[in-house]
Amino acid sequence: MVKTQSSKRDLCLVCSLILNIFFLFKVGGEWNLSWSKRAASEAEAVAAISCSGHGRAYLDGLVLDGNKGPACECNTCYGGPDCSQFFPDCAVNADGYLTPPLALSTTRGTYTPKRELFLVKFGSCGDPLFLEPFWMQQAASSALLVAGWHRMSYSYGDQSTISKELERHIRKLHDIVGNAATEGRYVVFGAGSTQLLNAAVYALSPDNSSSPARVVASIPFYPVYEQQTDIFNSVDFQFQGDTSLWKNKSDSDTEVIEFVTSPNNPDGQLNKAVLHGPNVKAIHDHAYYWPHFTAIPAPADSDVMIFTLSKLTGHAGSRFGWAIIKDKVIYQRMVTYISLNTMGVSRDSQLRALKLIKVALATGGRGIFEFGHEMMRKRWEKMNKLISTSKRFSLQKVMPKYCNYFQKIRGASPAYAWLKCEKQEDKHCFAVLQAVANITGRRGSLFYAEDRYVRLSLIRSQDDFDLLLHKVNELVAGEEGPQTM
Amino acid sequence: MVKTQSSKRDLCLVCSLILNIFFLFKVGGEWNLSWSKRAASEAEAVAAISCSGHGRAYLDGLVLDGNKGPACECNTCYGGPDCSQFFPDCAVNADGYLTPPLALSTTRGTYTPKRELFLVKFGSCGDPLFLEPFWMQQAASSALLVAGWHRMSYSYGDQSTISKELERHIRKLHDIVGNAATEGRYVVFGAGSTQLLNAAVYALSPDNSSSPARVVASIPFYPVYEQQTDIFNSVDFQFQGDTSLWKNKSDSDTEVIEFVTSPNNPDGQLNKAVLHGPNVKAIHDHAYYWPHFTAIPAPADSDVMIFTLSKLTGHAGSRFGWAIIKDKVIYQRMVTYISLNTMGVSRDSQLRALKLIKVALATGGRGIFEFGHEMMRKRWEKMNKLISTSKRFSLQKVMPKYCNYFQKIRGASPAYAWLKCEKQEDKHCFAVLQAVANITGRRGSLFYAEDRYVRLSLIRSQDDFDLLLHKVNELVAGEEGPQTM
Numbered sequence: 001m002v003k004t005q006s007s008k009r010d011l012c013l014v015c016s017l018i019l020n021i022f023f024l025f026k027v028g029g030e031w032n033l034s035w036s037k038r039a040a041s042e043a044e045a046v047a048a049i050s051c052s053g054h055g056r057a058y059l060d061g062l063v064l065d066g067n068k069g070p071a072c073e074c075n076t077c078y079g080g081p082d083c084s085q086f087f088p089d090c091a092v093n094a095d096g097y098l099t100p101p102l103a104l105s106t107t108r109g110t111y112t113p114k115r116e117l118f119l120v121k122f123g124s125c126g127d128p129l130f131l132e133p134f135w136m137q138q139a140a141s142s143a144l145l146v147a148g149w150h151r152m153s154y155s156y157g158d159q160s161t162i163s164k165e166l167e168r169h170i171r172k173l174h175d176i177v178g179n180a181a182t183e184g185r186y187v188v189f190g191a192g193s194t195q196l197l198n199a200a201v202y203a204l205s206p207d208n209s210s211s212p213a214r215v216v217a218s219i220p221f222y223p224v225y226e227q228q229t230d231i232f233n234s235v236d237f238q239f240q241g242d243t244s245l246w247k248n249k250s251d252s253d254t255e256v257i258e259f260v261t262s263p264n265n266p267d268g269q270l271n272k273a274v275l276h277g278p279n280v281k282a283i284h285d286h287a288y289y290w291p292h293f294t295a296i297p298a299p300a301d302s303d304v305m306i307f308t309l310s311k312l313t314g315h316a317g318s319r320f321g322w323a324i325i326k327d328k329v330i331y332q333r334m335v336t337y338i339s340l341n342t343m344g345v346s347r348d349s350q351l352r353a354l355k356l357i358k359v360a361l362a363t364g365g366r367g368i369f370e371f372g373h374e375m376m377r378k379r380w381e382k383m384n385k386l387i388s389t390s391k392r393f394s395l396q397k398v399m400p401k402y403c404n405y406f407q408k409i410r411g412a413s414p415a416y417a418w419l420k421c422e423k424q425e426d427k428h429c430f431a432v433l434q435a436v437a438n439i440t441g442r443r444g445s446l447f448y449a450e451d452r453y454v455r456l457s458l459i460r461s462q463d464d465f466d467l468l469l470h471k472v473n474e475l476v477a478g479e480e481g482p483q484t485m
Numbered sequence: 486m487v488k489t490q491s492s493k494r495d496l497c498l499v500c501s502l503i504l505n506i507f508f509l510f511k512v513g514g515e516w517n518l519s520w521s522k523r524a525a526s527e528a529e530a531v532a533a534i535s536c537s538g539h540g541r542a543y544l545d546g547l548v549l550d551g552n553k554g555p556a557c558e559c560n561t562c563y564g565g566p567d568c569s570q571f572f573p574d575c576a577v578n579a580d581g582y583l584t585p586p587l588a589l590s591t592t593r594g595t596y597t598p599k600r601e602l603f604l605v606k607f608g609s610c611g612d613p614l615f616l617e618p619f620w621m622q623q624a625a626s627s628a629l630l631v632a633g634w635h636r637m638s639y640s641y642g643d644q645s646t647i648s649k650e651l652e653r654h655i656r657k658l659h660d661i662v663g664n665a666a667t668e669g670r671y672v673v674f675g676a677g678s679t680q681l682l683n684a685a686v687y688a689l690s691p692d693n694s695s696s697p698a699r700v701v702a703s704i705p706f707y708p709v710y711e712q713q714t715d716i717f718n719s720v721d722f723q724f725q726g727d728t729s730l731w732k733n734k735s736d737s738d739t740e741v742i743e744f745v746t747s748p749n750n751p752d753g754q755l756n757k758a759v760l761h762g763p764n765v766k767a768i769h770d771h772a773y774y775w776p777h778f779t780a781i782p783a784p785a786d787s788d789v790m791i792f793t794l795s796k797l798t799g800h801a802g803s804r805f806g807w808a809i810i811k812d813k814v815i816y817q818r819m820v821t822y823i824s825l826n827t828m829g830v831s832r833d834s835q836l837r838a839l840k841l842i843k844v845a846l847a848t849g850g851r852g853i854f855e856f857g858h859e860m861m862r863k864r865w866e867k868m869n870k871l872i873s874t875s876k877r878f879s880l881q882k883v884m885p886k887y888c889n890y891f892q893k894i895r896g897a898s899p900a901y902a903w904l905k906c907e908k909q910e911d912k913h914c915f916a917v918l919q920a921v922a923n924i925t926g927r928r929g930s931l932f933y934a935e936d937r938y939v940r941l942s943l944i945r946s947q948d949d950f951d952l953l954l955h956k957v958n959e960l961v962a963g964e965e966g967p968q969t970m
Contacts, residue, residue, distance in 0.1 A: 231825045
């Protein structure tokens with residue numbers, strides 16, 4: 001009897017000891033966590049809020065009355081407290097970022113779009129949520145804990161506003177992707193490529209010249225080039241529209257600054273500079289020059305090259321971009337501009353960019369670029385297949401090319417579908433898509449092109465793309481049936 | 486014998502069970518942590534790097550060859566791998582943020598300071614590290630864990646680029662501090678107050694006028710007003726220097742925009758607008774209008790008011806500021822400007838600002854403002870006491886005032902000492918301080934004042950302030966002795 005009791009006690013003791021060893025082993029790693037635990041728990045609690053796969057809750061989301069945590073923010077056409085309601089009749093968003101200011105004066109007069117009312121469209125850069133699933137897969141390696149006292153100062157240890165560690169990682173990334181020459185070049189950071197576009201225009205414009213530099217771009221082009229140059233209304237530079245008008249004037253005394261977008265927004269073409277001569281300077285906007293969107297035939301090698309985190313990792317909200325500059329004086333002028341405009345780029349954005357680029361580098365880029373390219377290639381294939389059955393609509397041609405990064409010929413995977421309404425009477429393709437299929441694209445005239453064109457974003461969330469495809473399918477299938485327009 | 490053995494086993498079992506319970510209790514909170522653990526551990530490991538209390542290691546610090554973690558970044562006059570070496574003969578920094586571009590053209594010609602060479606001084610806003618110890622005390626509540634997929638989009642749920650949750654907390658903070666009227670006003674965010682200064686100048690300038698708006702400020706004033714207005718070289722506005730020149734002209738047809746800095750940088754005075762009339766608009770820069778630096782006699786209530794996180798929480802590196810605007814059209818013009826300049830403010834900065842302002846609000850502001858005011862009051866008292874024994878130098882007068890926030894008359898606590906060299910021959914006070922005591926201040930002429938003045942920053946780290954006080958002590962003590970100049 002005594003022995004049996006003793007055996008049971010022994011068993012209990014052994015179990016208890018095993019449990020202790022388990023505890024020690026299991027939680028050893030976090031045994032030392034102290035002040036960071038609360039923040040970590042908060043973030044995990046928010047991440048665990050279910051939004052039915054059609055939305056997301058964020059740490060800084062609105063906390064509605066009666067709720068403890070932040071509310072779900074639902075994808076387009078989804079609603080309800082947990083985003084489980086689907087609204088099949090709602091307009092699908094194949095557009096980009098909207099912002100609500102009023103009329104904006106430009107060289108072409110004042111923007112007063114009828115349909116958009118308070119929603120004047122800036123940016124025109126889609127909303128690159130296609131990479132969100134990648135970052136959810138990389139949850140542990142891409143999370144970042146920021147201490148309350150992190151980088152309070154204006155400057156880094158070397159008195160600059162540029163993180164040298166981040167610069168080093170950016171150079172490394174270009175080296176492994178092979179999309180830009182960085183050796184012997186200077187790197188300057190900006191709040192997204194947006195801020196760098198005007199910093200470059202400023203830096204390349206003449207000082208105290210009697211005649212302002214003329215800023216041009218090849219149609220179709222990204223509308224911000226015009227909108228931004230116009231809003232600054234500088235004595236030193238002016239937007240002048242289409243590059244082709246300056247083809248035979250480039251030997252004149254006027255300084256010309258040409259925006260070269262490669263791949264181009266909206267049509268994905270690998271554009272090259274059109275103008276040449278001693279008075280011509282080019283700003284190469286390489287926002288989309290990553291294996292997600294294009295083959296990389298060779299490293300870009302021009303004097304002023306601009307890149308952005310938005311289209312590399314998908315973190316548009318972080319507002320982080322960089323320029324690679326050959327000439328020291330141009331670099332210094334850009335640094336001066338960024339300093340007086342915003343005193344450098346948020347150190348929080350720089351810290352986040354460093355973390356994300358480290359994850360991208362971890363597998364020599366394979367992880368993120370294979371994910372991104374596969375996603376974009378499949379989306380393009382589906383869209384292309386659908387539209388190819390249509391007589392009413394067509395898409396731009398993007399040829400497969402040899403990619404030095406993947407070391408093979410790879411299928412097209414552009415960020416945007418540049419859709420054309422082929423019928424004579426469909427002059428306002430944007431309106432056709434809205435009326436017939438409830439698709440909100442971006443009208444061609446915003447890109448200085450005909451309104452026979454509409455840009456559809458392919459880089460948005462999976463929900464947005466699925467819905468777009470569904471509506472395009474209905475649109476094309478309905479072509480032969482009764483016309484609703 | 487058996488009983489004794491059995492008792493021992495019982496004791497072991499009890500101990501082991503207690504240990505089990507302890508483990509369960511101790512680690513219960515973090516039992517569920519999964520993907521956030523790695524980031525939390527990384528941050529705690531970096532925070533644990535010892536830099537002898539005279540420096541700090543950061544997550545994004547340079548990783549030197551052979552090291553695993555980032556290197557210590559030492560305070561001014563400290564060095565060595567762990568910042569334990571003190572260099573007593575080094576120059577004490579009582580200046581602000583430096584950035585290394587070359588010459589900058591302004592309305593007063595080109596800046597080519599002799600001593601600074603590559604270091605042209607922008608910003609002039611000290612480096613507000615005096616609050617760093619506060620944030621180290623609040624380690625748990627101020628830490629922030631950012632998930633890899635956090636806010637990738639350009640916009641928040643409401644399609645804007647402004648976090649409504651942050652806006653709500655900012656309004657709440659102004660309400661409890663009583664330093665600004667926010668009801669019925671609009672709030673717009675910028676990358677620090679810096680970006681908002683020019684956004685406001687743009688918004689208040691006339692469109693398509695034959696004559697640009699004249700931008701003025703009262704001497705002594707913050708140099709960025711001039712440098713920034715000049716660099717944009719706009720058709721619509723021009724910097725014109727001292728307000729007093731426009732006192733009798735404000736009834737003319739020319740539009741005038743007056744910068745009103747209250748408390749003033751450099752001298753801490755609660756300035757009021759000097760110009761009035763139908764063509765005069767004012768931008769109130771209230772960067773320092775917080776209980777750290779001044780009594781709060783009443784809520785500021787003007788049309789355009791600008792604030793910044795830098796001087797509220799000390800997070801200059803986060804580049805976050807906001808403007809409170811009465812008029813809808815001015816607000817919309819500022820939103821347009823910020824959109825086309827940088828597409829809004831980094832969502833990472835906004836998230837960080839929210840976290841920090843939540844901590845500030847937690848105790849009705851008492852925690853941070855009592856800490857900040859005590860720190861600044863003591864620093865000012867020490868500096869004032871020293872200088873009051875001098876015949877060669879003097880300081881600005883700052884009168885004690887009734888503070889609505891603390892509900893009592895409180896001692897002066899300005900952010901800067903505006904030092905004057907009283908001797909006839911000491912026309913270049915900056916040079917006197919450098920030569921006699923190795924103190925780097927900011928010369929009066931940068932503020933449009935006489936070079937008989939120098940601004941000394943009192944908001945820097947404790948090391949910088951201690952060293953400054955030590956050198957000022959030597960300087961004053963040596964007055965009666967042999968002159969070195």
